[in-house]
Amino acid sequence: MPTPHATRRNGTFIPPLLVVPFVLYNIVAFLFFGGSPAGWSNGLFTIPMVSGTPWAITAGDFLLVIGIVCLFIEVLKSTNAGRSSIVEHMLSMVLFVAFLIEFLLAGAASSSVFFLLMVMALIDVVAGFTVSITSAGRDVTMG
Numbered sequence: 498m499p500t501p502h503a504t505r506r507n508g509t510f511i512p513p514l515l516v517v518p519f520v521l522y523n524i525v526a527f528l529f530f531g532g533s534p535a536g537w538s539n540g541l542f543t544i545p546m547v548s549g550t551p552w553a554i555t556a557g558d559f560l561l562v563i564g565i566v567c568l569f570i571e572v573l574k575s576t577n578a579g580r581s582s583i584v585e586h587m588l589s590m591v592l593f594v595a596f597l598i599e600f601l602l603a604g605a606a607s608s609s610v611f612f613l614l615m616v617m618a619l620i621d622v623v624a625g626f627t628v629s630i631t632s633a634g635r636d637v638t639m640g
Contacts, residue, residue, distance in 0.1 A: 511574060513589045514567040515618050518560055519596065522614060525556070526605040534608035557610035568617045575625040576632065586625045593618040 530536030537557035544552045574585065596615035599606045 510584065513585065513592045513618075513621065514570050514574075515564065515589070515614070515621055516592055517567055518564040518614050519592065519618075521560060521563070522611060523599075523605075525560075530605070532605045534605055534611070537608050537610045557608070560610055561613055564614050564617050568621055571621045572624050572628070575621075575628040582625075582629060586622070586629065589618070589622050589625055593622050 526532065526534065526536070537555065537560070539556050540553045541556055541559055542554055544554065546552050571589070575582070593615070596611075596618045600611055600615050
């Protein structure tokens, strides 16, 4: 039960980290793949496995790992109850809308990699608001 004098963490403002894979996707797709989403299946490297079958890592796989790491950090950030958290939630929503618009309108974004990054942005929005609402509910004291 929080005390009436419980301090809130007023963390520094950090923009949504899922903008990193969003920007990387667009730079690579438009500059290196010529606007074609097919380039994301290009192999980057292979890792020999104990089973004898090599594990091929594609460009899309690598970008999705970056997105998952960013999503994890975003979920951790959403536990911050500082003043900047509302702005961060709003920017996460704007980023999700940007993902959605590009997915629907740009041919280069019509790939499973981009779709999964968009789903990560949606999870970031939903998790951010859910964690904030839950933690705000715990801060309210009935008395």
